[in-house]
Amino acid sequence: MEELVPISALQHYVYCPRQCALIHVEQVWEENLYTLRGQRLHQTVDVPDSALRDGLRVERALPLWSEKLGIVGRADVVEFLPDGTPYPVDYKTGPRRARRADEVQLCAQALCLEEMLGRAVPSGALYHHASRRRREVRFTAELRAEVEKVVAEVRELLGNDRLPAPAADSRCRDCSLVEACMPHALRGLPAWLEREWK
Amino acid sequence: MISQLLNTLYVQTQSAYVHLDHDTLVVEVDKTVRLQVPLHHLGGLAVFGNVLISPFLIHRFAEDGRSIVWFDQNGRFRARLVGPVSGNVLLRRAQHEAYEDPDRRAFLARRFVTGKIRNARHVLLRAMRDYPDVGSRVEAAARELENCLKEANRATDLEEIRGVEGRAAAVYFSVLDCLILNKDAAIRFEVRTKHPPRDPVNSLLSFAYTLLAHDCASACEGVGLDPQVGYLHALRPGRPALALDLMEEFRAFLADRLVLTILNRRQISEKDFIERPGGAVLLTDQARRTFLEAYQRRKQEEITHPLLRQQVPVGLLPHIQARLLARYLRQDAAEYAPFVAR
Ligand code: SF4
Numbered sequence: 154m155e156e157l158v159p160i161s162a163l164q165h166y167v168y169c170p171r172q173c174a175l176i177h178v179e180q181v182w183e184e185n186l187y188t189l190r191g192q193r194l195h196q197t198v199d200v201p202d203s204a205l206r207d208g209l210r211v212e213r214a215l216p217l218w219s220e221k222l223g224i225v226g227r228a229d230v231v232e233f234l235p236d237g238t239p240y241p242v243d244y245k246t247g248p249r250r251a252r253r254a255d256e257v258q259l260c261a262q263a264l265c266l267e268e269m270l271g272r273a274v275p276s277g278a279l280y281h282h283a284s285r286r287r288r289e290v291r292f293t294a295e296l297r298a299e300v301e302k303v304v305a306e307v308r309e310l311l312g313n314d315r316l317p318a319p320a321a322d323s324r325c326r327d328c329s330l331v332e333a334c335m336p337h338a339l340r341g342l343p344a345w346l347e348r349e350w351k
Numbered sequence: 352m353i354s355q356l357l358n359t360l361y362v363q364t365q366s367a368y369v370h371l372d373h374d375t376l377v378v379e380v381d382k383t384v385r386l387q388v389p390l391h392h393l394g395g396l397a398v399f400g401n402v403l404i405s406p407f408l409i410h411r412f413a414e415d416g417r418s419i420v421w422f423d424q425n426g427r428f429r430a431r432l433v434g435p436v437s438g439n440v441l442l443r444r445a446q447h448e449a450y451e452d453p454d455r456r457a458f459l460a461r462r463f464v465t466g467k468i469r470n471a472r473h474v475l476l477r478a479m480r481d482y483p484d485v486g487s488r489v490e491a492a493a494r495e496l497e498n499c500l501k502e503a504n505r506a507t508d509l510e511e512i513r514g515v516e517g518r519a520a521a522v523y524f525s526v527l528d529c530l531i532l533n534k535d536a537a538i539r540f541e542v543r544t545k546h547p548p549r550d551p552v553n554s555l556l557s558f559a560y561t562l563l564a565h566d567c568a569s570a571c572e573g574v575g576l577d578p579q580v581g582y583l584h585a586l587r588p589g590r591p592a593l594a595l596d597l598m599e600e601f602r603a604f605l606a607d608r609l610v611l612t613i614l615n616r617r618q619i620s621e622k623d624f625i626e627r628p629g630g631a632v633l634l635t636d637q638a639r640r641t642f643l644e645a646y647q648r649r650k651q652e653e654i655t656h657p658l659l660r661q662q663v664p665v666g667l668l669p670h671i672q673a674r675l676l677a678r679y680l681r682q683d684a685a686e687y688a689p690f691v692a693r
Binding site: 314315337346 | 441574682685
């Protein structure tokens with residue numbers, strides 16, 4: 154049987170493939186300010202329930218899956234528009250640099266909803282906690298194709314159990330795993346050993 | 352005494368009660384709240400002697416993977432909280448595979464030993480620099496350690512590596528007495544004795560190594576390594592072989608130097624030891640406390656990690672090295688380099 158890919162891994166992968174492998178292969182989970190804030194925020198959206206808000210039916214912590222793509226996960230919030238169209242909303246706490254990664258993750262949720270409910274899901278939204286703003290994301294053919302590509306790449310990454318080399322660039326500054334990853338130390342290790350140990 | 356070091360909270364006040372209030376840890380003494388710390392500031396809790404911890408706090412720590420260590424009032428290790436088995440099974444497997452591979456095993460043993468010798472030599476060189484009259488014996492010993500280092504670097508066989516290590520230790524300990532500037536007749540060092548230590552300096556060294564071994568074991572656990580599967584030290588039930596391996600590079604830098612400083616500053620002196628019939632020498636409770644406090648303070652000092660080129664508290668060094676080791680074992684880093692003082 155094919156391994157199921159967690160939807161959250163897609164977002165990690167788009168941000169940095171090594172981050173994805175650290176979390177989903179090495180099971181490293183370092184807490185920093187962002188992840189802690191994220192957890193507290195998630196506690197409010199993590200409780201499964203359904204409710205009516207402004208006349209919309211709202212599902213929280215809805216389990217999602219797609220057999221076609223082989224992915225599983227959970228939606229923070231899915232709203233149902235009056236005509237029954239599902240509208241996924243993902244809650245974001247960190248800096249807004251990981252845009253593309255967030256969009257890929259949201260679109261993967263939409264693909265699951267389409268398969269599960271048999272209805273088109275043309276758009277959804279990212280809710281940024283810092284600005285308390287929603288940003289609508291349209292699930293274009295291009296974005297959908299990217300999700301498929303990323304799923305395949307993540308499946309391969311998780312299957313071969315190795316860590317990709319560190320990015321060691323500006324991404325690392327906002328990365329919660331920087332202490333476990335040691336991006337710069339590992340990059341510099343060969344030269345350092347040459348100097349100090351040979 | 353309640354103190355927070357790095358992210359570990361040390362509670363030494365007797366009959367204190369530690370419990371959980373939502374996401375906050377609360378320390379009460381005589382029914383009054385003495386301290387409140389948000390859980391997310393804490394990685395671990397260390398309690399000494401008669402300190403009560405509420406079951407809910409224990410459950411929560413286990414769940415979050417935060418550590419709790421129980422010591423007796425004198426700082427002897429008693430127990431440690433172990434939550435459900437979790438973490439990286441691939442890392443633990445890689446750790447075993449490296450053990451089975453004679454080349455990788457010898458490589459690691461060699462690195463631990465060369466790290467140990469380099470740091471021992473560094474202690475001697477430092478003393479020669481700071482106290483020019485420590486004598487020519489120390490200089491000769493430093494040179495001899497240089498030879499041991501070359502030999503260790505060439506050695507490919509585990510027995511050979513252990514042999515060089517033994518010789519280097521003998522050379523180093525043969526001049527340790529020259530570094531004790533306190534000239535009290537009772538504070539002299541001749542030869543290393545353990546199980547039990549038979550003079551004051553040895554009993555201090557043993558205590559320092561115990562603390563260090565626990566820190567190294569925690570560091571291994573912290574990154575998901577099994578502290579019992581080591582490379583230089585043979586596997587024995589109950590022996591934390593990997594923690595002992597990792598400890599080699601820190602013995603001189605962390606333990607020995609602190610013992611010397613404390614003796615030279617007379618923070619601990621002859622009256623702090625008890626001789627038992629038969630010759631075993633023990634530390635008094637007060638001396639243990641004095642040393643423990645000095646050790647904790649030392650762990651807070653910052654130094655530059657040579658490879659990371661980053662300021663880090665001394666207490667984090669074993670954790671950093673454990674992580675570098677894990678990276679090597681998972682073949683994410685091509686090699687492992689021990690911490691070397693400069
Ligand atoms: S620290 Fe940098 S290289 Fe490492 S996982 Fe994070 S972003 Fe990737």
